[in-house]
Amino acid sequence: MFTYIDPSVRARLLAQGKLERINADGRRIDATSADVPAEPALDILGPIALPVAITEEPLTAQWYAFVRRTELARVQDLATELREKGGQHLFASLTSSMAVNSLLEIGNPDPSREPLVRVHSNCLTGDVFGSRRCDCGPQLAAAIRQIQTDPAGGYLVYMAGHEGRGIGLWAKAATYLLQDAGENTYQANRSLGLPDDSRDFTDAASILKWKLGDRPFRLLTNNPKKLQDLAEHGLTNARRVKHLAGVDECNRRYLRAKRTWGHAISEEDLHC
Template identity: 40%
Template sequence: MRCPRQICGAPMQAVALALEHLRRGGVVVLADHGGAQLVAADASDLLARHGVGETRHPGAAEPVSTGGVLDHEAPAEAAVDLMRLAGLAPQAVMRALAAPDAPAFARAQGLPLVSVVDVIQHRLRTETMLDYVAVADLPTAFADRPFRAHSFLSRLDGVEHLALVSPGQAKGAPLVRVHSECLTGDAFGSLRCDCGPQLHESMRRLAQTEGGILVYMRGHEGRGIGLANKMRAYALQDQGLDTVEANRALGLPDDARDFAQAAQMLRALGHEAVRLLSNNPEKAASLQRHGITVTKVEPLVMPPNPFNAKYLETKAQKFGHALPLPEPMPGMGSLRRHFRVTTIAHSPLGLAWEL
C-alpha cells in the first residue's frame, strides 16, 4: 500500500476535498500506479464538464468487492468507496484519463486529485476494523508481575491479534514494540532471522517500563507471505538468493505487511503517540500514516549469527533498517556446519557460538 509522494499527498485532506466535490456533483481525478480515471456520480456531469479521455468499457457495469478497496485494491473499488463515503449511491461512472500527468491535469482543470492508496488509508483511519474481545493476566518469564493480555479480532480477515501491556501507567508516550508473527523464530528458535531474540529482548525491556506495550501482529508470517511460502523462499535462499530475491522469484511482494490494525489497537488502548522499539523505518512511517505519532524510535539490534548474517545485511541494504552491516565472515559457508548452539543460563533465549 505504497504510492509515489506526488500522487498520495496527504490522504485525509485529499479524500475530504474529493468527497465534498462529489457531493456538489463534481468530478475527481482518481490516480493509481496504472494511470488515472475521471470519476463522477453521474455520467452527464462527467461528459458535460470533462469530455476528455476514452471509455474503457463502454456501457458496461463493473461489479466491485463488497468490502471495497480494503478487499481489492483497485480503482473501481476506490471509486465506489468514495461515493459511499460522500453519502451518495454506491455506484460510480469512470473514464480513463488520456493525459499522461494526472497531477498536472487535475491542477489545470481545478479538480481534486485522490489516489487509491489515499482511499485505503482514509478508511483504515476512520473506520473500526477490529473488535476488542477479552483481557486477562499473562505471567511470563520476563517480569515478576504479569502482563495484561488484550485480544482483538480483525473484521477484515478474522485474524486474532494480541497486545501485552506491562504493569503501571506510562508517563507520556509509552514504549511500544509492534512485532510481526514469526512462528519459526518466536516459537522454534530459528536462527535464520532475528525475530525470536527481538521478541524476547523487547519483552524484557517492556517489562522494565511502566505501561510498555507489545503489539503482536498475527498473519505477518514471512513479512506477510505466509508460512508455506516462507518455506519456499527459504529453499531458494539455500540456493544463494537473498530474502528479497527469493520472494520476487516466487512472484511474491518484498513486504506484504500492513500496520493499520496495529495503529487501531494502540488507539483502542488509549494511545495516540508512542516511542517505537524498532529498526524498521517503514514501520514507524506506517504508524504515522495511520494516525499514531511516533515521538522517538529506539533501536532493537540483535547480534548476528552465521545463519542470519546475510538476512540482516539484506534488511539493512534493501529495506533501510537501522542495522550495522555485519563484518565479512571469511569462509562462512564452510564454517557454518562447525558451529553449535549453546544456551546461556538465566536467559529466555540466550545464544552463544562455539567452534
C-alpha cells in the first residue's frame, strides 16, 4: 500500500509537518482535507535528507517531492477501487498518471542574496544512463556542484514530466532513430507531428514561488525561452547564468541545433 494514500500515514505526515499544500502562487493552503481544492494546487512531501554522491565533496541536500492534487486524487480513487477488488498486484499502474517533480535545497540558501537555481528537465538517457547524445547528465551534475559551492546556496528543481522536451520517452526513442537518419533534434519532433518544445513550467514556477517569494535569483540555463516561460508565471526577478557542461564530439550537432533554435551557445562554446 502506498504510504501517501494510506489515511493513517497521511495524518501522521501532516502532524509532523512533512506534508503540505501550496497554490499556483506558491502560498500554503489547507492540506488537511483529502478533497481536491477548487484552485490548482500541489501537494508536497518533505523535507527529506538526501545524501548525494554526484559531487566530490560530501553533500546532503533536502529533498521535496511535488504532485498535482488533481492527479493524486485520481490515483487515490483508483487505489480504493483496487483494494475493494483485491487488485493489489495492479498497484504499480497507479503511478502512470502522476508526474512527481522534485526540489533539492542545497546548502543554506541566503535570504539576503540571489540564490542559484537550476530548473532541470528529466532525461533518463542522459541523467541515468550517461548518454552523450545530449548534455543533460553533465548539466545536472554541474548544476549541483555549482549550487553546492556557491556562497548563496540554492535550489535544483527536477521536472519529471519533461522527457524529450515534453514528448515522453517512447517518442524520444523514435526521434533518436530519425536523428540517426540525418534529422536534427527539432526536425525529428516535427516529423512525428510533435512540437519543438512542449514543456510546461507552471509547476516549476509554483515551486520556486513557494521557496523564493518575489526574491531575485540566478537561473542556470542557456535557454532564454525558459526564462521567458517562468516570467510569464510571475517570476520576473531571474537573471540568466550560462550553463555549459559535457560538450564533446557526440553532442555538438545536437547543441548546434539548440543554438539555431535560440539557445545562447556560441561556436566557441562548442569547442571549449
